[in-house]
Amino acid sequence: MTNHNLYAALRAGFPAELDSAAIETETGLVYSWRDIEQGSAMLANLLASLEIEPGSRVAAHTDKSVEALLLYLACLRAGFVYLPLNNAYQSSELDYFIGNAEPAVVVCSGRNFGWLSKLAFQRGVRHVFTLDDDRSGSLLERASHFGQQHEVVSRAADDLAAILYTSGTTGRSKGAMLSHGNLLSNARTLHAYWDWRADDVLIHALPIFHVHGLFVASHGALLAGAKMLWLSKFEPKAVIERLPRATVFMGVPTLYVRLLQEAGLTRELCARMRLFVSGSAPLLIETFRDWQRRTGHVILERYGMSETVMLSSNPCRAEDGERVGGxxxxxxxxxxxxxxxxxxxxxxxxxxxxxxxxxxxxxxxxxxxxxxxxxxxxxxxxxxxxxxxxxxxxxxxxxxxxxxxRSKDLIITGGYNVYPAEIEGMLNELPGVAESAVIGVPHADFGEAVVAVVVAKAGAQPDEAALVATLKSRIAGYKVPKRVLVASDLPRNAMGKVQKNLLREQHKALFTG
CATH class of the missing domain: 2.30.38.10 (Luciferase; Domain 3)
Incomplete structure (x- = not known):
């Protein structure tokens, strides 16, 4: 029987020379392809030793690191289901995800171990490990005792490989179930359509808790046997410094806006680059045109979702057609x-x-x-x-x-999805707030900014700074409104439904003048 395990396909893309460089970090640390193979094997052996059921979920709430990527690969090769969680999520959000997914293993950063392990154990999780971005933590310490050989577990194409949580308009997050076949088919399609080559060099500056960074970028490089220049977070100057050594860069529109603000971004610097990809949010036509004028390159825009990975793409090759902005x-x-x-x-x-x-x-x-x-x-x-x-x-x-x-309420800010119902539910519970409406308005940097309009309870005077501070302690920072405006009432239609289109029109110039 054919093994459809995604890791087996990625591993087949590794170069014959396993001791060549696969990933180079901003600190100068270099991981070879052999390091990836052996490191993921040791982690897979550790997971297998826990005697958890096949198909069990492994939740990761960690900072970006090469070891976190190896944990993902270990889950694939050992036949477990990877559950990446945004490292900005707070306790109330994690309580829901862990309660809903019921992972057998939770891996978190050391700074969060105290409260997160307590939450996990209360939810019935049997194993909690730590993993930090400096190559420390109990996960790596335990894995160091296991062998560097591991036979990849056989998986069917329909077997579950990952669950990605995506918010819904009701405010309740939904876990999108992606199989080995889903992810492999998309990786192979993009490999061919985007002309991935073994001599490509990818600047990896995206988070690895969502589709863009974890699947599109990482799978692309691994399947091609291409080197990655690994950045733990996006920093414009660090990207610009690496452009002369790279051929591929992937980013959300916000990253391109910030790179354009750097005087050091020139055509000469991008001479070796062959592909700039943008996604996760709409790219403003002004950014599209400014990038072409400044660098001589036309950004390739594509479309995808957590539930589907990539769906469409502007052409990579000139003979397949032009790249059309918008x-x-x-x-x-x-x-x-x-x-x-x-x-x-x-x-x-x-x-x-x-x-x-x-x-x-x-x-x-x-x-x-x-x-x-x-x-x-x-x-x-x-x-x-x-x-x-x-x-x-x-x-x-x-x-x-x-x-x-888009669906009536979805806000995409800096490439992240925010659904207003979740924020409104929290605002409405805060002192002095009678009701609220959360909208997205144009923002030059983030594409859209989250804005809340609240109606005060009789005799109350809600304080914007206090409301924002409370929300910051409860939810991920990108969900927190950049402004909280107080209004006497909210516009409604004949059915009593809040007319958010009117609010968006009223406040559309809040950040753009």
Whole structure:
């Protein structure tokens, strides 16, 4: 039987010379391909020794490090399910994720071990380890006692490889279940479509708790046997310093905006680069044009989701077509994208409507939410299964997709998804707040900024700084409103529903003048 384990496919992409450099960190530390193979083997052997059930979840709430990437690879090769968690998440958020996913193992940074281990043990987690970005922690200490050889566990294409939590409009996060087949099909498609080569060098400046950094960037380099210049976090000057040695860079629009602010960014510096990729949020056409003028390179915009990995992409090769700013390109090979009406009937080119997608990359469903899963899929007359993305878009005559809107409440700030219902629920519980509405407004740096409009209870005077400080202690920083505005009431329609479109229009110039 063919082994569809994703790690086996990634491992097959390693170069023959395993002692050559695979990853170089900002401190100058170099990891060889042999280090990746042996390090992930030791971690896989440790996980296997815990005698946890096949398919058990391993949750990681850690800072970015090469060892954290090795933990992910170890989970794949040992047949466990990787659960990456944003390291900005606070206790209330983690309590939900751990309670819902019921991981057998939690790995966290040492500074959070005290409160997070208590929370995990209360939720029935059997094993909690620490892992820090300086190559320390109990996970590595325990793994050092295990062998450097490990036989990759056989997995079927439909076996679960990872769960990525994505917020919903109700405020309740949903765990998107991605299989080995989902991830491998997308990695191979991008490998071919983006012309990955063994002599490519990727500047990896993205977090590894979401699709863009963990799957698109890491899988691309590993499958190609290409070197990575590893940055623990994005820092414009550090990226610019590495551009002459690199060929590929991936970022969210915010990163490109910040790089353009650096005087050192020149055409000469980018002479060796062959591909700049942008995603996770819409790229402003001004940024697209400014980048081309400044560097001589045209950014490749693409479209994907936690539930699907990558769906469409502007062409990489000139012979396949031009890269068109304001679009995310045509559907990737083997993937279907259609625009539909309110009856799920496909619309012709040029029409605007909900975006639905289909293909081997599309996830199987939401973890322990069969009813929600059923709601989000529809079958066409031929029996093909289509996923409702929640985005609104249109396809032109060439098949290029433009995303013109999103599900009614979603805010994308700096590449991160924020759903207002979650923030509103917390605001409404705070002293002096009668009700609230959270919206996204244009922001030159983040694309969109989170803004809250609150109505005070009778006789109360909510303090903006106090509300923001309280939220910062409870939720990830990117979710915290950049402004909290006090209003006498909220605009509503005849049905009593808050008209957020009016609020967005009213405050659209809050950060842009």
């Amino acid at each position: 679009t995310v390109g045509p559907a990737l090979p083997g993937i279907g994208i259609r625009i539909v009406d309110d009856r799920d009937a496909a619309l012709p080119a040029g029409e605007t409507g909900p975006v639905q997608v289909s293909g081997p990359n599309v996830f199987g469903g939401y973890w322990r939410m069969p009813e929600k899963t059923a709601e989000e899929f529809v079958a066409d007359a031929a029996g093909r299964r289509w996923f409702r993305t929640g985005d609104v878009g249109r396809l032109d005559e060439r098949g290029y997709l433009s995303i013109v809107g």
